[in-house]
Amino acid sequence: MTSFSETGLKEEILSALETLGFEKPTPIQEKTIPHLLNSKQDIIASAQTGTGKTAAFGLPVIHNIDVDNRKPQALILCPTRELCLQIANDLTQFSKFIKGLEIVAVYGGASIEPQIKALGKVAQVVVATPGRAKDLISRRKLNLSNVERVVLDEADEMLSMGFKDDLDAILSSVPEERQTLLFSATMSGEVKRISNEYMNEPIELSAARINLGSENVSHVFYQVHAKDRYEVLKRIADINPNIYGIVFCRTRKETKDIASQLMQDGYNADALHGDLSQAQRDEVMGKFRSRQLQMLVATDVAARGLDVNELTHVINFNLPDDPEVYTHRSGRTGRAGNKGISVAIIHSREMRRIKDIERNSSIKFKKELVPNGKDICTRQLYALIDKIEKVEVNEQQIEPFLPEIYQKLEWLSREDLIKHFVSAEFNRFLAYYKNAKDINLPDKKERKERSESRDRGNSKMSRLYINLGAHSQLTPLRLIGIVNEALDSSSAEIGKIEIMNRFSFFEIDTATVDKLIANIKDFDFRGQEISIERAQQKDNNNSSSKYRGRGEGRKRDSRRSSGDFKKGGNNSKFRGKRNRR
Known part of the structure; x- marks a missing residue:
């Protein structure tokens, strides 16, 4: 399949895809869209972040909606508020030329009243987190009696986050005559139980793993003592002045500790973890999306739904236990034609895990040496010079101050003036890295x-x-x-x-x-x-x-x-x- 026009989707949807710049279906879209347009058989799809799975299930969902029926006809369940909003926004974009089609997102961490009001109007597609969906069902505000299609997006994550009972309650309240679509990166025992209990002879579809093998993503690792991980993180940030990335940690505590240390040391960073209130999460994610933050320190679950195409780095402060999780993390960079780097910081006993990831994902890591003080200072100095060279000068605003500035600096030669200016901006790096040691583990x-x-x-x-x-x-x-x-x-x-x-x-x-x-x-x-x-x-x-x-x-x-x-x-x-x- 070379284009979306071959899928059989409605013209309104094809027009929306064209305006969005969608050209060729991804592998998972090629497999799911024709099936969902022509069959009501349940499917289990193995798909990961970055493979285009939202469009894979979302386009057929929109195509099959009866706009004359004002009641919910499709229910999409996902693990986090951020992913819920992202899916609802994507579906809204896909359906923007279909008159009368309404998509409503319902999720926890926000007032339930506006969501109840939205459901009371027109809501043919409901995108929900399990907890809020169950709450609305118990209040009799979410009526699923007309639902013909249920999508479980990132089912493994919903189960790992403790939504097992909620999913059971929701799935038992929808009509038996429905189509169920289960999308999951991994097939855990609980995911298989859900499929066995609530799905009817599903077919299994899978897409190639995320673009780890893509030329757009480089995979490198630094090998140091465990105690030097944070120093490596700082040096990565320092040698990449324009870094824009996510630092993945294993636990909430580690996430908070690392983010706190980065902020104390003057880095433009913040944390995203499960202990934040919804307002705090929104604020942090808003700052990161607008690039007011350069580094976001996060757990895997907290980063769900954070879809940013311009990331330069994904940094694994700790390698995940499951090689598949590394696949999720790394796929967040190297998107939309951009280059990206996926970094792993490991200690001496973790080479086996690097090999496991290589075998599992068909990629190749490159071992690199942790940057030394001289390299970092050189990079920072040239970045400063580039910034000065390219800065926009507003003659009108600075003109009144120039005579006094010239007078104060007239005793300095051109060479001395440059030295003073660069030193004023650069002495901090020179002082810190003056005696920087080699922290690379020897072979x-x-x-x-x-x-x-x-x-x-x-x-x-x-x-x-x-x-x-x-x-x-x-x-x-x-x-x-x-x-x-x-x-x-x-x-x-x-x-x-x-x-x-x-x-x-x-x-x-x-x-x-x-x-x-x-x-x-x-x-x-x-x-x-x-x-x-x-x-x-x-x-x-x-x-x-x-x-x-x-x-x-x-x-x-x-x-x-x-x-x-x-x-x-x-x-x-x-x-x-x-x-x-």
Whole structure:
């Protein structure tokens, strides 16, 4: 099938598709549209985000509606409010030349009264989330007695979100003589149960997986220690000044934590997760769609229905357990002819999962090195110069200020003026990445060489005592931050860390010990003076009173104000070099 005109769809629908720029049906559309136009047999379709599944079921639904019948004839169920609105909007666009056809979206998180009012008028197609549909049915405001077609879109997600009982209640209240269309990315046990119980001898259709193999999407991975994931995320953002992407996390807590850290570190980011109210979700998604946000940190479920074609990056902060979920995530970039990059941040034991995704999706990952400080600074500098070169100058508005500006800067030569201007905008990156370490995990050959080097005594470690412990809310990450700040560097090798209740022990490169002990006297942590001593000769079982710190006061310069010592936060600059031996 080379065009939609061959499908047999109404002329009004074909005209709408032409105005929308739809040319050739996708594989899932080729398979479903002719069947749904000519048969009332149930179908199970395997289709994922980005394959055109909304049009696959939506165009036949619209084609078969009797506009003279004002009651609901088609019910489309989907897991989230965002997807509900997206489907309703797409169907409205597809049917804009069909007079008398009305599509109503009903969903939770919004007032039910306007939805009841809309259903009381004309509503031939109802797009709903399961919870709100069940509520309206129980109130006798949603009458399904005339429904001829039921669509379960993303059935696997609806079941994973706990809508099993709602789906059972809804499906048991629609006429038995109906056509049921089930669209799902995966066929879980519950999806099969739904199909067995509520479908009549369905045929199975499937489309090629999402465009992971497309030339528009590149798949790369960075391999680092788990503790360095956030640093990798920041470096990806820093080396891509115009990044516009989604960062996928596994849990709500991780989503909130990562988004909070990004915002604290000055990045244009926010979080999307299940703990947000509907008003908060709408605000975040509105900002992201309008590109007021560059990075959206989200869980898989929360990102459902967020349809943006211009994404430059999809970043897997954690790989999903199911390779199919990676398919969902990656398909959100490289759309509408744009290029996209799908990034996976993995640790040493996750190569097997990369291989699983490659086998499952017929794609090939490329291993890349985490950008270093020099590369990032170079990219940021050139981005700044490009911005200055292309900025629009409004002569009329700035003219009154120019004489005084010229007078203030007349002592600077052209070369010095450029240096001052670039430094004013760029010093933050230069300062942060001045001592940026290589956080890439070495390959087998490099690990062997480093091990042999340590065996030759080239990397000796010393065991130190610090008078802070769990009682002081010390964590390994914060200990690394204290060490890095005291040494004014993140290059020191830190080995085993033991956090006790009121004190701790840690291993560190012997060459840094004297400097660390001398410098730490100037710092405090949450108001407690810090003391670090050599621990080789000490009895680990002695009480903490023996090891009380002998700090000599608190440092009062500006350096401490941005660190963990005053606020106790997890500032990203404290991510040190940790070597678990």
